[in-house]
Amino acid sequence: KPGLYIVATPIGNLSDLSPRAADILARADVLAVEDSRVTAKLLHHIGVRRPMVPYHDHNADRVRPDLIARMAGEAVALVSDAGTPLISDPGYKLVRDARAAGVAVTTIPGPSAAVAALTLAGLPTDRFLFAGFLPNKAKARADAIAELASIRATLVFYESGPRLGAALQALAEGLGLREAAVAREISKAFEETVTGTLDELAGRYAEAPPKGEIVIVVAPAGEAPPAAADDIEAALRDALKRLP
Ligand code: SAM
Secondary structure, X not given: OOEEEEEOEOOOOHHHOOHHHHHHHHHOOEEEEOOHHHHXXXXXXXXXXXXXXXXXXXXXXXXXXXXXXXXXXXXEEEEOOOEOXXXXXXOXXXXXXXXXXXXXXXXXXOOOHHHHHHHHHOOOOOOEEEEEEOOOOHHHHHHHHHHHOOOOOEEEEEEEHHHHHHHHHHHHHHHOOOEEEEEEOOOOOOOXXXXXXXXXXXXXXXXXXXXXXXEEEEOOOOOOOOOOHHHHHHHHHHHHHOOO
């Protein structure tokens, strides 16, 4: 059927492509893709060839109107290089404009590194804030972290190996003593999750930046506030007073 199909693809392990995703990819009239070489590999894996139109940060504004026009009569599938489109990837404006044009929008849900990392971290999942990529420059990064410092939700960041040490250091400085997890290469051969406090993790990765793709998960503000000695004494005095 004509319309826009948002298709989640694997974040590493090709077997994570759902049968429904494979079916839509095989039957779509055209695929809007971030990088045609990456999507070509996925199509090859399922033995399919489909026409592809590049849709990425640099051409999106230019090609979007044409894609929207095609959706009136054709099935257009949006895929990104890995995981769920729109999540730190292009796509939300395509969905917005498709809706405005009365196009049917369907999602084929599947892997996303943010949610996968949350399932590995062992930190609260009832409230989480996906913060995407931190800014590259030190000042902008520190400002972004300061804005998040009082939020009572688990924080999720995307990161790359070379920047991991600096990011953890900035998080340790801006958020203080908190438990955290670094999940790397999820669903791939060298998947690894390391947990510890932010400063422990910063120390571990300062010298040896790891390879691959990374998600940082940080415990919420106020989870286990380090008790000041004064508070402990006051609480003890209080408890003693209440003894019969
Ligand atoms: N749309 C994707 C999703 O749904 O997860 C995210 C795209 S974003 C441009 C790429 C970032 O996602 C990487 O820098 C990394 O932080 C994270 N990522 C993607 N695949 C991953 C994996 N297999 N393991 C850990 N992190 C991954």
